[in-house]
Amino acid sequence: MSSRTFSGRPAARHGWAQALAAVLGALITMGAVASLGLWAAGAGDLPGGSFPPVVAATVVAAVGGSVELSGDAGELAGTEGGLTVVPLSVTLVGALVVGRAFLRPLRHHAVAGAPELAGWAARIAALWLFALLGLALAARHTFELSLGDGPLGDLGDLFGIRPVVGFSTDVPPTVLVGLLWLAGVLVVSLLVSRGAPLPAGLLRFQTSARPAAQAMVLLLLAAVVVCLVIALVVAATRGHPAETFAVILLGLPNVAWLALTIGLGATWDGRVEGPFGLPMPRVLDEVLRTPDVSALNLRTLTEHDGGRWWWLLVVDAVLLLAAASVTAARSPARVPAWRHAARMAPALASAVLMICLMVRISARFGLSVLGIGDLGEGFSGQVLLRPRLWSALGLALLWGLVTGFAGALSARGVRRRGGAATRPRQEA
Structure with missing residues (x-):
């Protein structure tokens, strides 16, 4: 050496x-x-x-990092805000x-x-x-916020209120x-x-943790690539390219990994109120724009959009079986199928835990003048998205066990066919 x-x-x-x-x-x-x-x-x-x-x-x-919203509208007005989004x-x-x-x-x-x-x-x-x-x-x-031409603007002019908003x-x-x-x-x-x-x-x-970790990273990246292809098709065929590219460049993994967990059967609770400028696909905005917190899962998406969202279940099954097969193929051949399943389950649960922690959203901003306008159009907004964590982790463990076992069996079959194909040439 x-x-x-x-x-x-x-x-x-x-x-x-x-x-x-x-x-x-x-x-x-x-x-x-x-x-x-x-x-x-x-x-x-x-x-x-x-x-x-x-x-x-x-x-x-x-x-x-921690980004905080702030505001100052004087003694006759009030502001509030908060932002948690990655x-x-x-x-x-x-x-x-x-x-x-x-x-x-x-x-x-x-x-x-x-x-x-x-x-x-x-x-x-x-x-x-x-x-x-x-x-x-x-x-x-x-920076200073304009109150516009409505009642808030009239009150602001009357009392000389110039609200200032900012972040730090x-x-x-x-x-x-x-x-x-x-x-x-x-x-x-x-x-x-x-x-x-x-x-x-x-x-x-x-040979134990590395193959499963590699497969999880490939799974997450594959979900992003699938979502990117869909987003590009949408941008080319349905218009609104600027909005679509905003989603791609700011929140594509947010959408892709949210869809991945929904395809596993997980449920997220969420709500959208007001003209909040966070980029998101229109169907999510429509499902979540309700008076109360609503459930976001396969059932609610399917009810809203004509049953087309069940393809998430199929895509998840294909991606997970591929990830499980990669795990088994990169592990020693002597590892039994049940052990592949036991490794795949916690690996997938860890990936889902990361998604649940990173994809959640909490954002709100409101402005009122003399108690008027806290719910006024253009001066208040809220986006809330949080997972039902324990059910999501339980589903991930179950999917990991099933697909890990199936992937190990498929990889074993590939090894056998590969060995059978090479033996005649070796003997010759």
Whole structure:
């Protein structure tokens, strides 16, 4: 073995320059996707030069940071607001770029030492920390809100009320959660990569956890690709391309992974009120725009749209069987089918848990003048979307067991046919 080992070349192969390139690459990519998505959603018309801070706030939200809404309308008026939403398109591209940059220096090494991996990750984390601080400080802005020509506008003119609204970030939680997000991305990247080495103490996970983790990542990405194809067809055939591209660039994984859980049978509770500007497919807006919180699942979607949404069940079954087959194919042939099922079930439940935590939405903004207008058109809005968590996890475990067992049997059949096909040539 050459003396120029992984531990002997850390500065040359994964030093500060490479760490800076990884962080800058992620920030530039996330900022570009966020900018295009916000522009398509109409945020380019926001007053007061607020577009760059809004982009920074979107990137902060994409890594789990805390974005707070605020308002000041004087003694005769009141404002309220709150926002919890993760633009997962921005999150996904950032994770892919960071993960790729983290794995690139490791791809030619069979074994990696834990200190070397920790040092390489620490370089990226140190620079990422400064990037988070910069984003948190940049993601704040205030601007004056016009009350319009209705009763609110007349009252505002009479009493000289000029409401000011804005947003800012809570820096400590943003930095903490952003670092945890980075740590999760690096760990998952190392776990699912087929070419990256694991430390000696983790080699036992090479054949147990790694195939299932790889299959879950492929499952999530496949769901996004399927949703992307559908969105592009919709943009080309049904009009409203700007709205569709806003969904693609800001919330495509939100929609894809929500659909994935609904196809498993999960139920989400939600409500949409007012002209809230969060991009979402029209059918979701129509199902959730009710006086009370409504259930979002296969039954309600099917009742609303003529029974076409049952295809989600079929697509989920195909994707899960494919993921289970990939898991079995990348595992040793001696592993029994029940063990594949036992590995697939918690892996799928973990993926569904991540979806439930990341896709939920809570957003509200309201304005009133002398008690008038809190529910007025244009000055109040609410979007609520939350999962019924335990039933979703239970369904994921059940689907994982069934498809894991079926996938193992199908992979075993492929191995047998492959072996039968190669034996005559070997004997000849």
